[in-house]
Amino acid sequence: xxxxxxxxxLGVSVSFFLFPIAFTFLPSLNTKMVLAVLGVMFAGxxxxxxxEIKISKGFLLSVILAxxxxxxxxYSTDINKTTDYAYASYILSFAVWYFGAYAICSMIKIVHGKxxxxxxxxxxxxxxxxxxxxxxxxxxxxxxxxxxDSYVSQGQEFFDEVERLYGIGAALDPAGVRFTIVLLxxxxxxxxxxxxxxxxxxxxLLLISFFFIAIIGNAISxxxxxxxxxxxxxLLFGSSVFRKAIKQYSGKLSLLFGLFLAVAIGISIYLYNxxxxxxxxxxxxxxxxxxxxxxxxxxxxxxxxxxxxxWVWPEDQKTWLIGSGLFDNFVYGxxxxxxxxxxxxxxxxxxxxxxxxxxxxxxxxxxxxEYWMFFLILLVLTFIIWFKVATDIFFIYxxxxxxxxxxxTEDIAEKEEVYxxxxxxxxxx
Numbered sequence: 001x002x003x004x005x006x007x008x009x010l011g012v013s014v015s016f017f018l019f020p021i022a023f024t025f026l027p028s029l030n031t032k033m034v035l036a037v038l039g040v041m042f043a044g045x046x047x048x049x050x051x052e053i054k055i056s057k058g059f060l061l062s063v064i065l066a067x068x069x070x071x072x073x074x075y076s077t078d079i080n081k082t083t084d085y086a087y088a089s090y091i092l093s094f095a096v097w098y099f100g101a102y103a104i105c106s107m108i109k110i111v112h113g114k115x116x117x118x119x120x121x122x123x124x125x126x127x128x129x130x131x132x133x134x135x136x137x138x139x140x141x142x143x144x145x146x147x148x149d150s151y152v153s154q155g156q157e158f159f160d161e162v163e164r165l166y167g168i169g170a171a172l173d174p175a176g177v178r179f180t181i182v183l184l185x186x187x188x189x190x191x192x193x194x195x196x197x198x199x200x201x202x203x204x205l206l207l208i209s210f211f212f213i214a215i216i217g218n219a220i221s222x223x224x225x226x227x228x229x230x231x232x233x234x235l236l237f238g239s240s241v242f243r244k245a246i247k248q249y250s251g252k253l254s255l256l257f258g259l260f261l262a263v264a265i266g267i268s269i270y271l272y273n274x275x276x277x278x279x280x281x282x283x284x285x286x287x288x289x290x291x292x293x294x295x296x297x298x299x300x301x302x303x304x305x306x307x308x309x310x311w312v313w314p315e316d317q318k319t320w321l322i323g324s325g326l327f328d329n330f331v332y333g334x335x336x337x338x339x340x341x342x343x344x345x346x347x348x349x350x351x352x353x354x355x356x357x358x359x360x361x362x363x364x365x366x367x368x369x370e371y372w373m374f375f376l377i378l379l380v381l382t383f384i385i386w387f388k389v390a391t392d393i394f395f396i397y398x399x400x401x402x403x404x405x406x407x408x409t410e411d412i413a414e415k416e417e418v419y420x421x422x423x424x425x426x427x428x429x
Contacts, residue, residue, distance in 0.1 A: 003111075006111050007111070010107055010108060010111055010123060011123060011126055011127060011130070013035065013103070013104060013107060014104055014123045014124060014126075014127050015127045015130065015131070015168070015169070016031035016032070016034070016035060016169075017031070017032060017035050017100050017101065017103075017104050017395075018124060018127055018128075018178055018395070019127070019131060019167065019168065019169030019170045019174075019175070019178065020032035020169055021152050021153070021154055021168060021169040022152075022153045022154070023151055023152065023153060024150065024151055024152065024153045025151070027153050031169075032096060032097070032100050033096060033100075035099075035100040035103045035104065036095070036096040036097075036099040036100045036103070037099075038099075038103040039098070039099030039100055039101070039102035039103035039104075039106070040099050040102075042102055042103055042106040043099065043102050046106075046406070054405075056363075056401075056404065056405075058359070058360075058363030058364075058367075058401075059363075059401050059405075061359055061363075062094075062356060062359060062360060062363075062397075062401075063091075063094070065352055065355060065356040065359060066090060066091050066094040066356060066394075067091050068352050069087070069090055069091075069345070069349060069352045069353050069356065070087070070088055070089065070090045070091040072322070072345055072346075072348055072349040072352060073085075073086075073087040073088040073090065073323075073325075073344065073345045073349055074088035075322065076088075076322050076323040076324070076325040076344065076345050076346065076349065077325035078325075079322060079325070080323070080324055080325035080326070081325075082324070082325035082326055084325055084326050084327050084328050084331075084344075086327035086328050086344065087327065087344060087345065087349075087353075090392075093392065093394075094394060097394050097395045097398040098398045098401065098402070100395075100398070101395065101398035101399040101401070101402045102398075102402045102405070104399070104402075105120070105399065105402040105403055105406055106402075106406065108120065108123065109406055115403055115406055115407075116403060117185075117188070117189070117368070117371065117400075117403070118189050118193050118196065120185075120399060120403065121182075121185045121186060121188070121189045124182050124185065125182055125185070125186055125206065125209045125213075126209075128170075128178070128179055128182045128209070128213045128217065129209050129212055129213060130167075131167035131168065131169075131170040131175070131220075132167065132170075132212060132213055132216035132217055132220070133216075134148075134167040134168050134170075135165040135166055135167040135170065135216065135219075135220055136165075136216065138165075138166065138167070139165055139277070140277070148168060152168055152169070154166070154168075154169055154171065155171075159171055159172075164220070165216075165219050165220045165281065166220065167220065170220060171220065171221070172220075172221055173221055173223050173335075173388065173389040173391065174221075174391065175217070175220050175221045175224075176217070176218075176220070176221025176222065176223025176224045176226075176227075177221075177223055177385060177389075177391055177393060179213055179214075179217035179218075179220070179221065179223075179224040179227055180223060180224055180226050180227025180228075180230070180381060180385075181227065181378065181381075181393065181396050182213065182227070183210060183213060183214060183217075183224070183227035183228060183230075183231040184227055184230060184231050184234065184374060184377060184378060184381070185374070186206050186209065186210050186231070187210075187231040187234045187235045187238070187374075188234070188238075188371055188373075188374040189206065190203065190206060190207075190235065190253060191234065191235065191238040191373075192238075192370045192371060197253055200256065203253055203256050204256060204260070207256055207257060207260040208260060210231070210260075211260055211261070211264040214227075214228045214231075215264065215268060215282075215285070218285040218286065219281040219282065219284060219285040222284075222285060222287070222300065222302065223385065223388060223389070225286075225288075226381055226384060226385065227381070230377050230380075230381055234373060234374070234377055235257065238373050268282065287300040287301070288300045288303075310333070310334040310335060310336050310339070311334070311336065311339065312332045312333065312334045312336075312339050312343065313339060313342070313343075314342065314343060314346075319343065319346065320342070320346060320347055321346045321347060321348055322345070322346040322348060322349070323342065323343060323344045323345040323346035323349055324343055324344065325344065326343065326344060327340060327343075327344040327390075335388065335389050335390070336386075336387060336388065336389075336390070337385065337386030337387065337388070337389055337390035337391065338350070338386050338387065340390040341353060341386070341390060354383070356394070357379060357382050357393070357394075357397075358379065360394070360397040361375045361376065361378060361379035361382075364397070364400055367404065378393075378396070
């Protein structure tokens with residue numbers, strides 16, 4: 001029972017990290033900041049335990065790039081005489097994400113005795129399933145919606161105004177970006193973890209979660225479709241399905257995938273034809289698909305709006321180079337990431353920001369060659385997502401940096417333990 005409660009607490013903590021919220025009774029403090037404070041405490045205790053601080057070259061380079069980007073953004077605000085420090089303080093956001101991730105990874109390690117890609121994937125998957133379920137409950141159960149809205153401050157008035165599904169901190173494009181990454185992580189585990197691929201129950205639970213997030217997540221944010229498309233391609237080409245020598249576990253994965261795909265499609269078709277609310281949600285979620293089938297043209301209202309009025313570029317050389325120092329409050333009337341970043345910090349600032357994510361992806365492709373395709377697709381998706389929205393996905397790289405950091409700390413502690421044993425017991429020398 002105690003262990004089950006620990007799992008629940010861990011799940012809530014991961015949700016607070018992945019989908020930060022503020023409470024109505026404490027609106028100035030969000031859960032990400034609280035976790036960052038805990039992360040600093042965990043990091044301090046670990047560093048005191050091993051009596052040294054080890055920073056990898058990859059992480060150090062990321063810190064330098066984050067500092068450089070912050071400086072460029074600050075220079076842009078200074079030279080343009082603005083007070084919009086949205087990304088001028090990026091190094092602080094960088095640190096908050098890192099230490100928040102450190103808290104999550106440390107707690108997982110305390111409860112499970114280890115922390116790795118698979119364990120983190122299990123937790124973020126469970127959180128996303130919960131968020132999708134919570135969104136449906138908020139939309140269909142007035143008392144539950146009232147309870148959530150009474151304690152959680154997340155701009156729900158706007159969500160109600162535009163009639164969009166939302167969970168507890170999960171809404172619009174930020175939620176879609178996270179669903180996209182989690183779908184990709186599920187696929188990475190299915191493709192690369194042999195213990196999972198040899199366990200029909202593990203495959204089944206992951207696939208059920210995959211389709212649930214893909215369908216409901218897309219109703220919350222259509223950005224999720226990017227993760228669905230990328231994950232399906234990754235699953236097919238990364239799971240040995242199309243290789244000449246098909247392994248047994250690839251066949252099992254393919255069989256279960258086909259089975260759950262058929263079930264998901266069947267249930268969706270049934271609800272689409274019998275439930276008016278589900279019908280409306282699916283029409284929104286897969287608007288492009290329905291337009292293609294019914295009108296022969298793949299288009300959505302949001303992409304039409306992006307193409308019609310949101311491609312806004314600098315009008316002078318100075319802004320192209322160093323930006324205007326303006327970002328917040330929808331000042332240029334555009335959501336497009338490329339436009340907003342360049343208008344704020346110029347090509348110089350945007351190039352440094354983009355390089356940060358290229359470096360992060362390359363670092364982990366080298367450290368974890370079994371997941372090289374995952375990190376490559378994640379990098380490509382980063383640049384695709386910026387066509388739609390300005391967002392920062394360092395939070396997921398922060399998790400991977402912390403996983404590696406905790407493993408290094410564990411290795412140092414084990415070496416010191418062996419050394420102490422050799423001093424106490426000379427026969428081991």
